[in-house]
Every structure is written in C-alpha cells, then in structure tokens.
Amino acid sequence: MQRPTAFLRSALAPGALLMAMLPTVAWGQADPLPSWNNGAAKRTILAAVKEATTPGSPGFIPAPERIATFDNDGTLWVEQPIYTQLAFALDRVKALAPRHPEWKTEEPFASLLKGDPSAALAGGEHAILEIVMATHAGMTTAQFEQVVRDWLATARHPKFNRPYTDMVYAPMVELLAYLRANGFKTYIVSGGGVEFMRPWTEQVYGIPPEQVIGSRIKTSYQMTRDGPVLMREAALDFIDDKAGKPVGINAIIGRRPMVAAGNSDGDRQMVEWVPEGQTRLRMLVHHDDAAREYAYGAESHIGTFSDSLMSEAKAKGWTVISMKNDWNRVFAFE
Amino acid sequence: MQRPTAFLRSALAPGALLMAMLPTVAWGQADPLPSWNNGAAKRTILAAVKEATTPGSPGFIPAPERIATFDNDGTLWVEQPIYTQLAFALDRVKALAPRHPEWKTEEPFASLLKGDPSAALAGGEHAILEIVMATHAGMTTAQFEQVVRDWLATARHPKFNRPYTDMVYAPMVELLAYLRANGFKTYIVSGGGVEFMRPWTEQVYGIPPEQVIGSRIKTSYQMTRDGPVLMREAALDFIDDKAGKPVGINAIIGRRPMVAAGNSDGDRQMVEWVPEGQTRLRMLVHHDDAAREYAYGAESHIGTFSDSLMSEAKAKGWTVISMKNDWNRVFAFE
Numbered sequence: 001m002q003r004p005t006a007f008l009r010s011a012l013a014p015g016a017l018l019m020a021m022l023p024t025v026a027w028g029q030a031d032p033l034p035s036w037n038n039g040a041a042k043r044t045i046l047a048a049v050k051e052a053t054t055p056g057s058p059g060f061i062p063a064p065e066r067i068a069t070f071d072n073d074g075t076l077w078v079e080q081p082i083y084t085q086l087a088f089a090l091d092r093v094k095a096l097a098p099r100h101p102e103w104k105t106e107e108p109f110a111s112l113l114k115g116d117p118s119a120a121l122a123g124g125e126h127a128i129l130e131i132v133m134a135t136h137a138g139m140t141t142a143q144f145e146q147v148v149r150d151w152l153a154t155a156r157h158p159k160f161n162r163p164y165t166d167m168v169y170a171p172m173v174e175l176l177a178y179l180r181a182n183g184f185k186t187y188i189v190s191g192g193g194v195e196f197m198r199p200w201t202e203q204v205y206g207i208p209p210e211q212v213i214g215s216r217i218k219t220s221y222q223m224t225r226d227g228p229v230l231m232r233e234a235a236l237d238f239i240d241d242k243a244g245k246p247v248g249i250n251a252i253i254g255r256r257p258m259v260a261a262g263n264s265d266g267d268r269q270m271v272e273w274v275p276e277g278q279t280r281l282r283m284l285v286h287h288d289d290a291a292r293e294y295a296y297g298a299e300s301h302i303g304t305f306s307d308s309l310m311s312e313a314k315a316k317g318w319t320v321i322s323m324k325n326d327w328n329r330v331f332a333f334e
Numbered sequence: 335m336q337r338p339t340a341f342l343r344s345a346l347a348p349g350a351l352l353m354a355m356l357p358t359v360a361w362g363q364a365d366p367l368p369s370w371n372n373g374a375a376k377r378t379i380l381a382a383v384k385e386a387t388t389p390g391s392p393g394f395i396p397a398p399e400r401i402a403t404f405d406n407d408g409t410l411w412v413e414q415p416i417y418t419q420l421a422f423a424l425d426r427v428k429a430l431a432p433r434h435p436e437w438k439t440e441e442p443f444a445s446l447l448k449g450d451p452s453a454a455l456a457g458g459e460h461a462i463l464e465i466v467m468a469t470h471a472g473m474t475t476a477q478f479e480q481v482v483r484d485w486l487a488t489a490r491h492p493k494f495n496r497p498y499t500d501m502v503y504a505p506m507v508e509l510l511a512y513l514r515a516n517g518f519k520t521y522i523v524s525g526g527g528v529e530f531m532r533p534w535t536e537q538v539y540g541i542p543p544e545q546v547i548g549s550r551i552k553t554s555y556q557m558t559r560d561g562p563v564l565m566r567e568a569a570l571d572f573i574d575d576k577a578g579k580p581v582g583i584n585a586i587i588g589r590r591p592m593v594a595a596g597n598s599d600g601d602r603q604m605v606e607w608v609p610e611g612q613t614r615l616r617m618l619v620h621h622d623d624a625a626r627e628y629a630y631g632a633e634s635h636i637g638t639f640s641d642s643l644m645s646e647a648k649a650k651g652w653t654v655i656s657m658k659n660d661w662n663r664v665f666a667f668e
Contacts, residue, residue, distance in 0.1 A: 064536070064542055067544075141584060185544075194585070194588065195588070198588045202398070208398055209587065209588030209589055210401075210519075210586070210587045210588055210589065212588065216585055219581050219584060219585070220577070220581070221577035221580050221581055221603055221607075223606070227606075227609075227610065228580065228603070228606050228607055230580060230581065230584050237585070243554070243555035246555050246562065246564060247553050247554070247555055247564065250475060250553060250564050251528070251550055251553070251571070252544070252586050253543065253544045254528065254529070254532045254543030254544055254546065255543055255544065269555055269562070272557070272561075272562050273555075273562055275561075276561065
C-alpha cells in the first residue's frame with residue numbers, strides 16, 4: 001500500500017501549499033490564528049487553550065486527555081453544492097457504467113447517466129445508499145485507496161474550479177495546528193466514509209489515518225495468492241453521524257473530547273459529549289458568507305444548522321463561528 | 335470520568351512497580367531487553383528494529399508507519415486457567431445475584447452460583463455470551479469503568495495470588511517500551527472487551543486508551559438530566575478475533591502493522607496482515623513453561639496454538655518465542 005505522503009507529494013501538489021504555510025503560521029509568528037479576526041470566537045479559543053495548558057489553572061487539562069474532535073464536511077472543508085464524497089460517487093458511476101449495461105434502465109443510475117442527478121437523488125437515502133455501494137464496494141481497501149487518489153488528482157470543485165483538497169478552510173487548518181502545538185491530539189469525526197478521507201487528511205490537515213473516524217462499510221479478510229486483502233462489502237458497518245459520533249468516539253478513542261467542532265445538526269451530540277468544564281471548547285461553524293463560500297443553515301438539506309441547534313448553542317454558551325465575521329480569509333488560495 | 339492514571343495511582347500501586355522500572359530498562363542501560371536471553375528471538379528483534387530505524391537501510395520504515403500490534407491475553411498477560419475477563423464476569427455474577435433471584439434456577443447462572451463453573455460453561459459460547467451480557471451491559475460506560483477498577487483492586491489470580499495487573503510478562507513490557515523508544519506506536523489488538531482493558535493499559539503497558547482495540551458491545555447515546563451518557567447494550571457490536579483482527583486494525587488504525595505479536599490461532603490473521611518485508615517482525619509467544627507459568631498449546635481450549643499455526647510460523651520464518659528458553663524471567667515480581 002503506497003503511503004498517503006508518497007501519494008500526495010506527487011498528486012496533490014496544490015494542496016501541499018497549505019501545509020507549507022503551517023510552520024510559519026503556528027510557531028513562527030506571535031499570532032497563531034492569523035486568518036481569524038479579533039472577535040469573540042478567537043478570544044474564546046485563545047483563552048481556553050491558555051487555560052487548558054497552564055499547570056495549576058482551574059481548567060488545566062493533562063496532556064493525554066487533550067483530545068480534539070472535528071467534523072469534516074462543512075467544518076474543515078466545503079460541503080456545497082453536494083458532499084465531495086457524493087461528487088466522487090457520481091463520477092464513479094459514470095466511470096463504471098460501461099461495465100454495468102443494466103444501469104441504463106435501473107434507477108438511480110439511469111437518471112444519473114442521463115445527466116439528471118436531481119431525479120436520481122429523488123429516491124432519497126435509499127438511492128444514495130445504492131450509489132455508494134455500487135461505487136465504494138466490491139474491491140479491496142488498497143484498490144479503493146488508489147481510486148480515491150486518482151479521482152482527487154483530477155476532480156475540480158464546480159464553483160471554485162480547484163482541487164477538492166484546496167477547498168479546506170484556512171482558519172480551521174490554523175486552529176488544528178494551534179491545538180497540536182499545545183499538546184492536543186486532533187481527530188476527524190465525520191459522517192463521511194473513513195477510507196475516503198484517510199488518503200489525504202495527513203497531508204492536508206496534518207491528521208494521520210489512525211486519527212480519522214468516519215462511517216464504514218463492512219470489510220472481510222481474504223487470503224489470495226498474492227497475500228491477504230480486505231474486501232469492501234456492500235453493507236454498512238457504522239454510520240458516524242448524530243448520536244453515532246459519541247458512540248464512534250467512545251469505541252475508537254475511549255476518551256471524551258475536550259474540544260469539539262462541527263457545523264450542523266449531525267454534530268450536536270458530539271459537541272454535547274464534551275464534558276462540562278470552563279475551558280472546554282464547543283464550536284459550530286455557521287455558513288453565512290455567500291460572497292466567499294456559501295450561505296446556508298436551517299433550510300439546507302446538506303449541513304442543516306437548525307434553529308433548535310442554534311438555540312441550544314446560545315443557551316449553553318457554545319461558540320458559533322461566523323464565517324463572514326470571524327474569518328478574514330476562508331481559503332489559502334484567496 | 336476519572337482518568338485511568340488517577341485511578342491506578344491509588345488502586346494499582348503494585349502494578350506501578352513495572353512502569354517504574356521502564357525508564358531504566360529502556361533508556362538507561364545498554365541492553366533494552368534484559369529479561370530476554372541472548373537467543374534467536376532477541377537477535378531477530380534487535381536486528382529488525384535497528385534496520386527499521388536506520389535511514390537509508392533497505393528495510394527503513396518512516397516513523398508514521400511504525401505501527402506495532404499486540405494481542406493481550408496470553409501475549410502480554412496470563413490467560414490461564416481462564417481468561418481474566420471471564421474471571422471478572424464470574425465474580426460479577428455472584429455480586430449481582432441478589433438482584434437476580436431468577437438466576438437460582440436459570441442456567442448458566444444456577445450452576446455458577448452453586449460453585450460449578452464447569453457445568454455453567456458446558457453451554458459453550460452461548461453460555462459465555464449470556465454471562466458476559468448479564469455482567470457487562472445495562473449500565474453506562476463510566477459505571478462499567480468503575481466496576482472494572484473496583485474488581486481489579488481486590489481480585490487475585492488463583493495460582494499466583496497476585497493482582498491480575500501484576501500478571502503481565504516483563505519481557506513483553508520491555509519490548510513495548512523498546513519499540514516506543516524507537517518511534518513505534520504500540521497498540522493492543524485483543525479479542526477481549528475494549529472497555530475491560532482501557533482502565534489499566536496505560537499504567538501497566540504504557541498504552542493509552544485510544545491505542546486499545548478489542549471486542550465491543552453496542553452502546554447507545556442517551557441524554558439524561560445529568561448530561562449525556564453512553565449505555566452499554568446487551569448486544570455484540572464487534573468480535574476482534576481471528577479475521578476480525580485485521581478488520582479491526584483497518585477500521586481503527588487504517589494502516590497495516592509492521593510488527594505484530596500474538597500467541598494463538600486467534601492471532602494468525604493479524605500476523606499475516608503484516609506486509610512482506612525483511613524488517614517486519616511477526617511473533618508468536620509459545621507457552622512451554624509449566625514451572626514459571628503454564629505449558630499449553632495445540633490441545634488447549636484457551637489460547638489454542640495449533641499444529642497448523644506452528645507449521646505456518648516455521649514455513650514463513652515467523653519468530654516463535656519460547657517462554658522457557660527466550661525469557662530469563664517471566665514476571666517482574668519474580
């Protein structure tokens with residue numbers, strides 16, 4: 001299995017720009033969060049991290065317990081106009097169509113291949129599941145990793161015409177590096193597929209494969225003439241969303257996070273799962289910046305940020321990050 | 335949730351002796367593996383680690399890929415005369431019996447309470463599963479952690495009359511520390527329950543909760559008046575044994591191990607999952623020391639080391655560790 005670093009060195013050179021910036025941003029300058037405006041969100045983050053890392057302070061957190069969990073879609077990178085993984089799946093349907101003549105008449109594939117994704121997705125979760133299984137299963141884990149790499153090397157975001165790995169939020173990449181520089185272990189806890197994220201999270205976010213938690217399909221161990229493989233089966237194993245997020249965090253990390261960041265109703269339980277304490281950071285990114293990215297929230301099907309979540313955030317003093325007001329830049333390429 | 339370190343400082347003082355030794359063993363002396371005799375196993379380990387950590391050598395392994403996975407029962411600590419977790423479950427049945435009058439007549443509980451565990455376990459896997467669910471479910475994860483701590487503080491191994499956390503193999507604790515000193519990330523990958531191990535692995539082995547992979551029962555997220563909890567449900571979620579070990583390693587770590595150690599047929603697939611390469615370490619502990627521990631193998635129901643596993647190990651050049659010949663001491667308390 002080729003390692004992500006080797007892969008990304010060759011395939012994701014544009015994304016590497018972000019990482020090249022990090023040493024300067026996080027350790028060389030006085031301001032560890034230069035892409036953040038000097039507002040309440042930034043002040044809260046700086047104060048909480050200082051308190052958590054100052055021995056003897058009431059909110060001091062011993063280093064091994066400094067666990068920070070971040071949602072991915074809409075929190076670390078763009079999730080509009082559709083989840084990146086869904087864009088990947090739709091492209092894969094087109095690529096695989098010659099091998100599946102039956103898709104010409106079977107939904108949701110037929111509508112997709114006719115160029116009508118809305119009709120295809122009208123089948124709701126069942127249609128999405130069929131598309132995911134048809135495109136994510138029936139191969140080994142190593143083969144899937146290669147397919148993801150190959151797609152990322154050429155796919156472009158429809159609005160920004162950039163590689164998807166450029167569509168990450170510079171302020172959040174700074175925040176991840178700042179937390180790590182202060183002894184926090186940073187994790188991704190995403191509803192997205194774990195094996196769709198692992199090939200690139202180390203290079204793009206500085207988060208290694210073993211710190212990525214996501215949804216999973218089942219795999220089965222098989223011994224072949226070329227050695228053992230794990231086959232990806234067309235069956236869900238775990239959905240890492242909503243109440244699944246604390247379940248996944250407990251199953252895999254076995255500690256509660258001291259810092260959690262999300263952007264939607266799917267992250268509510270993860271943020272609630274941060275234990276009580278004055279230095280805990282509970283953050284929600286609010287997409288209110290149509291000019292630089294997108295503006296959406298309660299009415300959106302993707303990344304729903306309901307009124308009830310906003311009410312809970314306000315009532316409990318969680319940090320709502322306004323993309324428009326709290327960030328002086330959104331993307332590194334700006 | 336009280337942290338394992340805090341707990342173990344007070345409850346497991348004897349176990350702490352082991353850890354207190356480690357700095358001397360691993361970093362202060364010329365020999366990082368003093369409990370190992372100078373035989374083929376020790377030479378293989380030292381040579382492989384040197385090769386893996388020497389830049390430019392053909393077998394050099396970049397630091398992020400230095401993943402080492404260790405089985406627990408029979409590999410890091412004693413698993414005879416019964417798995418420690420089963421001893422825990424049997425004790426819990428007795429402790430919970432007053433709340434379950436129906437157990438007086440229902441098997442496998444009735445036989446257990448009459449002092450006849452053999453009759454209780456005659457029901458095979460189904461009986462064991464019933465005992466596990468009755469003793470491991472129906473409480474929160476935090477409550478279960480406390481139950482495990484309380485039991486470990488008083489339970490004693492029937493043969494050695496020592497706390498179970500003293501029943502760990504000193505040579506393997508040295509090996510874990512030696513690997514970590516050389517940049518390896520050490521994981522436990524055990525068929526045992528992950529939440530039975532996490533409260534004590536950090537103190538006893540230097541392995542933090544997030545590097546413990548094990549079998550799991552399902553948990554469900556619930557919001558109570560006192561905040562959120564995870565309830566342990568009476569249903570299996572994942573069995574981390576045999577082919578489940580590479581599946582679990584992939585799901586949680588997302589990298590293949592470069593070092594793996596086990597002691598039974600349950601570890602065969604994990605050891606096979608180490609990729610080909612001259613510096614890879616594939617190890618199996620062979621229990622051939624009735625004088626200092628136990629002697630068992632192909633005929634044992636617990637920790638079966640079948641003839642076919644021994645044949646595979648010999649054919650593929652895996653390192654079979656003879657407890658009798660390769661270790662000059664087994665336990666730190668000797």
